[in-house]
Amino acid sequence: MKVKYLIEKIEGEAELEFDFKNGLVDNVNISFPFYRGIEEILKDRDVMDALVITPRVCGICNHAHLIASVRAIENGLSKAGINIYLTQKAISLREFTLSCEIVHSHFKWFYLVALPQLLNLDGIKKPDNYILKASWASTNIVKALAIFSGQWPHASYAVPGGVSCDPTYEDIIQAEALVDEVTRFVENELIGMSIDEYHKAKEISNIKGDMATIFGMMAKQNMKEKGKSYDRFVVLGEHPIFQSGLYNKKYSNDISFAHIKEQTQHNSKAKSVTYKDMCYEVGPLARAILVKNDFILNLHDKYKDSALTRVYARLDETIRLLVYMKSLLANLNVKELSCTLAKMPKAFEASGVGIVEAARGSLIHQSIIKDGKIQKYNIITPTQWNLSSGTQKEAGVAVQAMKGSVSIKEATFVFRTFDVCSVCTTQ
Amino acid sequence: MKAETKRGKKKESIIKAALTLFSLNGFHKTTIPDIARRIGMSTGNIYNYFASKDILAQEIIKYTSEVLGTEIRKINQQETLSTHEKIHKIVEVYFTMATKKPEMIEYFLRVYLSHREVFVGECDKMICVAGFITEIMIFFADGVECGDLRDQDFFSAFGLFMGYLGGMAFLNGEAILPRALEDYIDDIAYNIYNALKA
Amino acid sequence: MAKSTKLKILWLQSITCNGNTHSFFSHPDFVTLMQKFEVIYHPLLDSVYSLENVINKKLACDILVVEGAFRETGMQKANQEIYAIAKSYAKKAKHVITVGNCSTFGGVFRLYDTESIGGFCFNDETPNEAYKLFKKKLISLPGCPAHPRWIGNLLSMILSQRQILLDNFHRPLEVYGYNAHAGCPRSEYFEWKVDSKNYGHKEGCLFYEYGCQAPYTHANCNKILWNEVSSKTRVGTPCFGCTEPYFPKKDLWHTNTLMGIPASMPMGVPRRAYLTITGIAKSFSIKRLNEPIIKYKK
Numbered sequence: 001m002k003v004k005y006l007i008e009k010i011e012g013e014a015e016l017e018f019d020f021k022n023g024l025v026d027n028v029n030i031s032f033p034f035y036r037g038i039e040e041i042l043k044d045r046d047v048m049d050a051l052v053i054t055p056r057v058c059g060i061c062n063h064a065h066l067i068a069s070v071r072a073i074e075n076g077l078s079k080a081g082i083n084i085y086l087t088q089k090a091i092s093l094r095e096f097t098l099s100c101e102i103v104h105s106h107f108k109w110f111y112l113v114a115l116p117q118l119l120n121l122d123g124i125k126k127p128d129n130y131i132l133k134a135s136w137a138s139t140n141i142v143k144a145l146a147i148f149s150g151q152w153p154h155a156s157y158a159v160p161g162g163v164s165c166d167p168t169y170e171d172i173i174q175a176e177a178l179v180d181e182v183t184r185f186v187e188n189e190l191i192g193m194s195i196d197e198y199h200k201a202k203e204i205s206n207i208k209g210d211m212a213t214i215f216g217m218m219a220k221q222n223m224k225e226k227g228k229s230y231d232r233f234v235v236l237g238e239h240p241i242f243q244s245g246l247y248n249k250k251y252s253n254d255i256s257f258a259h260i261k262e263q264t265q266h267n268s269k270a271k272s273v274t275y276k277d278m279c280y281e282v283g284p285l286a287r288a289i290l291v292k293n294d295f296i297l298n299l300h301d302k303y304k305d306s307a308l309t310r311v312y313a314r315l316d317e318t319i320r321l322l323v324y325m326k327s328l329l330a331n332l333n334v335k336e337l338s339c340t341l342a343k344m345p346k347a348f349e350a351s352g353v354g355i356v357e358a359a360r361g362s363l364i365h366q367s368i369i370k371d372g373k374i375q376k377y378n379i380i381t382p383t384q385w386n387l388s389s390g391t392q393k394e395a396g397v398a399v400q401a402m403k404g405s406v407s408i409k410e411a412t413f414v415f416r417t418f419d420v421c422s423v424c425t426t427q
Numbered sequence: 428m429k430a431e432t433k434r435g436k437k438k439e440s441i442i443k444a445a446l447t448l449f450s451l452n453g454f455h456k457t458t459i460p461d462i463a464r465r466i467g468m469s470t471g472n473i474y475n476y477f478a479s480k481d482i483l484a485q486e487i488i489k490y491t492s493e494v495l496g497t498e499i500r501k502i503n504q505q506e507t508l509s510t511h512e513k514i515h516k517i518v519e520v521y522f523t524m525a526t527k528k529p530e531m532i533e534y535f536l537r538v539y540l541s542h543r544e545v546f547v548g549e550c551d552k553m554i555c556v557a558g559f560i561t562e563i564m565i566f567f568a569d570g571v572e573c574g575d576l577r578d579q580d581f582f583s584a585f586g587l588f589m590g591y592l593g594g595m596a597f598l599n600g601e602a603i604l605p606r607a608l609e610d611y612i613d614d615i616a617y618n619i620y621n622a623l624k625a
Numbered sequence: 626m627a628k629s630t631k632l633k634i635l636w637l638q639s640i641t642c643n644g645n646t647h648s649f650f651s652h653p654d655f656v657t658l659m660q661k662f663e664v665i666y667h668p669l670l671d672s673v674y675s676l677e678n679v680i681n682k683k684l685a686c687d688i689l690v691v692e693g694a695f696r697e698t699g700m701q702k703a704n705q706e707i708y709a710i711a712k713s714y715a716k717k718a719k720h721v722i723t724v725g726n727c728s729t730f731g732g733v734f735r736l737y738d739t740e741s742i743g744g745f746c747f748n749d750e751t752p753n754e755a756y757k758l759f760k761k762k763l764i765s766l767p768g769c770p771a772h773p774r775w776i777g778n779l780l781s782m783i784l785s786q787r788q789i790l791l792d793n794f795h796r797p798l799e800v801y802g803y804n805a806h807a808g809c810p811r812s813e814y815f816e817w818k819v820d821s822k823n824y825g826h827k828e829g830c831l832f833y834e835y836g837c838q839a840p841y842t843h844a845n846c847n848k849i850l851w852n853e854v855s856s857k858t859r860v861g862t863p864c865f866g867c868t869e870p871y872f873p874k875k876d877l878w879h880t881n882t883l884m885g886i887p888a889s890m891p892m893g894v895p896r897r898a899y900l901t902i903t904g905i906a907k908s909f910s911i912k913r914l915n916e917p918i919i920k921y922k923k
Contacts (some may be wrong), residue, residue, distance in 0.1 A: 006703060008668075034640065045876075052873060059644035059648075143651075153644045153770055154644055161824070580885050
């Protein structure tokens, strides 16, 4: 039996076509309906234009696209023999603003998607204050982001060699106050305890707040057994707080870009992506596994890559990022240069790759530059890893995770534990 | 109002006299009493109009720049003219001035460009020739905008245009040119256009 | 259930990045504000109807908000052309709001295929067929994205029946009557023609080399600030002119010049007037403006 289901609202639109066998999901075809042609739009444009155009791929993770595109330009310049280095100040500012966006996105996912969808699965009417919480927390954390980037969404403040802003201590203090406010929100609402206590808590059951609510419901739905996929993870972006590498039964830090392959899928405008012809999961769970986060490893030992582990990893990351963001601000040295590249070379040839960890996982931008103009631009988004229908050889990560679900409601919840973003999937 | 006009006219006559003397005898050799004598004014009265010789020198360059700027402005405002035709007219204006009022061009070449130490403070950089420079800028910008001229740095274009004209005026002043300055207008306009065209 | 007397809002998305939706969600009073309306459909808020309801049923709607660029055919949702759906709701709505540059002029996504993709009522600056039908109720809120307060305040003004004056492109004058340069902390550098030497400095103006379009971009960004705290020019990024029909121009980080003279003049300023002032301002070297504002001790 085939049944179609339309994913809509926050995530954009995707169509899932379920194949049921004996009352269980046997296969799912995922299609994203519309291609917008960002890669084509960039052709023949000045290389710097990518910093303005590529954020327009996505209203939620635009900042990650900005950082990926500036990294691609910098990588290209380096390979063309131009000395590129960033001051610690520029690195920290980019890390801070990117983290703000990830945290903001996790809040939206949790309060606008995950909690309401679970309640829906349980047949409970959701309390009105979830949208208020999502709004308050995400608004305040992007405000901290905007202090340095000028605005959110769609800032372009990262430029080759650093950042365009030159903050004062006063700016930093304002950002610190906002991070403090959001941290207080997390402590009061999300986990119901201080972050110190959270780090000492060894069991999920000790955690309170809205996180307790979601785990209660997930336990009821047996989510520690549901949503399991291949248990393969990849992290490609280089960041001080993350560890790039691969996990497939064992760890490997030896990643070669040549093994990453994109492939078109029929029925969908999105391309699937594989590493050595295998599907890998990207995102907060992958990052937690690769960085060997004890908390998550513990859960993973017990429940593998279940929906529970995945949901937990995303929330745990939110908390860790807030702590990281505070330390970035505390150590920011305003006396350093913001941007070290005095002048962009006028006409140069280069091919560069820029990879960052975005809210939903590794985001790759590749550009080929000739005469200072973009010849070819290619974007591989996190959701292409997680949400493709798969290859001829194996089903996609999310498809595998949905197999065996007893209902569409259950399967779509599992689907949403990956945090869907259709606009990113089809640029 | 009437007094103002009278004062303005007086000022202009001092400028004109000084202009002639400066370019004839040189800036340093010309004194305020020389100028006073030429127009039958008392030396003290001249100081009522210009506080020093340096200030007078600055006012003169502003004056000549305005005169030349006004002429080029008239050309710029004739929208039916092609860029080549405009160049022709600018060359014509410049050479006519060099022939009919040689003291103005002479002053620019021999005083303004040779005594930069005088043109400081309120006359720093190109402020005193702004009236003229502005019109040349507009001429260039219009030319690029309509597609006739090649886009480049302002000074590389300006140097080619004005350096050329100034050089010809200088050769003429030194009586080196075998022919009258106006005989060169067609060729020079043609050369400038070819050098700057898109 | 008692029949709601609230104005009904329908928010429809076409070819979009969802940027305006997320921008609006950053409005500090988003939830309170939206509670004053009956939300027929919105991409983030819970609504009584699903997208399929919107597409299939002919629902009542007072305010239609459209986000994203349009094409007559080839942009479907649930097997229906979104353009046809938007037009049918626009016919019955009292107000049609195009939010963002894409839905107003075509924006970034128009560039993929300028033959078939455009704004709801304009293709760049040219009014299209739909303009003739809806011009009486059209309000444009271009921007990439539109500022949350532009959207929020417009909805509140409709609600409170205040006078909304519009410009030629139907943009509210209270927002777009200003230019993005007004309120820029770098304006002193603009006045005295002191360029930014490089990225990453508090000092210098971005108009001369770095492509800043603020002096001729209609928007009050530097008056009301983004996310209540900042703006592009405040963090050393040029304004890219995202409220204008020609956004995004080519070479966004470079000032278009004609023989070294900025090709576009500040709004309403004749070239001769600009160059006269520039010539004078440039002749003075103001020491203070050529030094760092703050020199931190080592």
